[in-house]
Amino acid sequence: MMQPLHEATAYIQQNTDNFAPEFGIILGTGLGALVNEIEVQYSLSYADIPHFPVSTVESHSGRLILGLLAGRRVIVMQGRFHYYEGYSMEQVVFPIRVMRLLGIQKLFVSNAAGGLNPAFNTSELMVITDHINLQPSNPLIGKNIDELGPRFPDMSDVYDEHMVRQAMVIAEDADFDLREGVYVSVPGPMLETPAEYKYLSVIGADAVGMSTVPEVIAARHMGLPVFAVSVITDMCTPDRLKKVKLADILEAAAKAEPRMTMLIRELIRMQ
Numbered sequence: 001m002m003q004p005l006h007e008a009t010a011y012i013q014q015n016t017d018n019f020a021p022e023f024g025i026i027l028g029t030g031l032g033a034l035v036n037e038i039e040v041q042y043s044l045s046y047a048d049i050p051h052f053p054v055s056t057v058e059s060h061s062g063r064l065i066l067g068l069l070a071g072r073r074v075i076v077m078q079g080r081f082h083y084y085e086g087y088s089m090e091q092v093v094f095p096i097r098v099m100r101l102l103g104i105q106k107l108f109v110s111n112a113a114g115g116l117n118p119a120f121n122t123s124e125l126m127v128i129t130d131h132i133n134l135q136p137s138n139p140l141i142g143k144n145i146d147e148l149g150p151r152f153p154d155m156s157d158v159y160d161e162h163m164v165r166q167a168m169v170i171a172e173d174a175d176f177d178l179r180e181g182v183y184v185s186v187p188g189p190m191l192e193t194p195a196e197y198k199y200l201s202v203i204g205a206d207a208v209g210m211s212t213v214p215e216v217i218a219a220r221h222m223g224l225p226v227f228a229v230s231v232i233t234d235m236c237t238p239d240r241l242k243k244v245k246l247a248d249i250l251e252a253a254a255k256a257e258p259r260m261t262m263l264i265r266e267l268i269r270m271q
Ligand code: HPA
Pocket: 112, 113, 114, 115, 191, 192, 208, 209, 210, 233, 234, 236, 249
């Protein structure tokens, strides 16, 4: 089970002069602009990396970017994999495991999400402090890969509290409202019915999306500290629910992009 991971890792090392990234970053829907802040040293297409899944969503471009962000060595996934695209959970988290084998010490994740907490507004950012996994599966099912982590990984403190606090300080200094909350991950690809939004809210979620939790589970299995943040792209409370189009989601994400970019950059500078 480790061999495909080792082969992908070796290919990346061979094609980047053994660039040793300190931090991994997954860019979600409409948040690609962080790449403009990076002093890019290497850029590899997913399609060229052995065993790497290839991205199918049009709004994701499918490259691994390696370079410097705020003077730190980062590896960035430009484009991620979703279960709803038909990938197995193992494929969804394959790049996270490879980034770990390349040596990353922390993982930073962004995504687009629907707002369930009535205090939220479109284009606000929410730091994820906990999650609920409603995906139909998870990447740890099957024989445990003991080289990566334990059979029964602890999930009592998934999101690194210190980085959450650092993020709150960055937002305060920059004078914008940074929300905190629980992210629920659903399979999609359809959006939710009003009854489903109500249910997700009742079970304790502040935001809902179709990604992140599988990758975070794989990261925590390997003991990686994780920071994750959602852009609220549409409000899903009964009084504010309307028909959502992908274009609206991308527009709301684009509006939040400068803040998201600044937050991740400054947080990485502080590590
Ligand atoms: N539901 C699920 N995923 C989403 C949503 C939503 O309302 N908005 C953005 N991603």
